[in-house]
Amino acid sequence: MRKTLLMGLTAVLPLALLAGCGDNRPTQAYKQGTYQGKPDTRPWDNEQFKGNQKAWEDAVKSRAQAQNEYVRLGDGPGGKL
Amino acid sequence: MARMKFLCDAERCIECNGCVTACKNTNDVPWGVNRRRVVTIDDGVPGERSISVACMHCSDAPCMAVCPVDCFYKTEDGVVLHDKDLCIGCGYCFYACPFGAPQFPQDGGFGLRGKMDKCTFCAGGPEADGSEAELRKYGQNRLAQGKLPSCAEMCSTKALLGGDGDTIADIYRTRVLVRGKGSEVWGWGSAYGKPEKQQAAPGGKS
DSSP, rough: OOHHHHHHHHHHHHHHHHHHGGOOOOOOOOOTTTTOOOOOOOTTTTTTTTTTTHHHHHHHHHHHHHTTTHHHHTTTTTOOO | OEEEEEOOOTTTTOOOOHHHHHHHHHOOOOOOSSSSSEEEEESSSTTTEEEESSSOOOOHHHOOOOOOOOOEEEEETTTEEEEETTOOOHHHHHHHHHTTOBBOOOSTTTTTOOOBBBBOTOOOOSSOOHHHHHHOOOOOOOOTTTTTHHHHHHHHSSOEEEEEHHHHHHHHHHHHOOOOGGGGTTTTTHHHOOOOOOOOOSSOOO
């Protein structure tokens, strides 16, 4: 009985000791010149654009044209500048 | 692919500081931190010029190059952002930036320098889009809503343009071609009329 227990302990103890070696490093490995922070999502990966990059680009471009009086005012009262 | 840029037309900027106010209000920027400001050259002298300055989201950003903890990243659409959880507030980016864009809260004692804050092109930061954490740390994420930075959109004279580099360059090019150069820019042509066209000689062929 005692011999069996000893054999069992001899078999399990190294595994228990080696278990510590399997720990992941708590900190991220630092790589010089590479972004170390959290990953960010892309502006079109959301509920509104549902991953459609083209739709987002079109939305931003049409929004940018609101800064262009020659397009925004058109033929209105302030147009034909 | 869009590459986000700012462009300020010094002929149009009237130093109203509307862009500064819009930025402060949109992003709840604390007292003492100026993500955007208006710089005037030759103030009070005829020919003075003003320009609105913030982070220019450089293609080859020096702040990214000097950061000792590499907390900067560039999004696919060319916006330079940073992770405030990683920033140690060392100030290297402030010395590297040619525009003075990085700002540091200095409301603590003993010359405390907090985590760097700068213009995000209203694109938030590395937190979930539209989340409370993003709003608190970086401000609004207007870009994810298909909008442009509030400073550019609020500019009363449209001196400050923001958006895709090609698009705003086209807007500026059209503007310059229409308004001409020299005295035409400030209204001589509007006030006194454009030079009359050459009259055809009487009896000559038209």
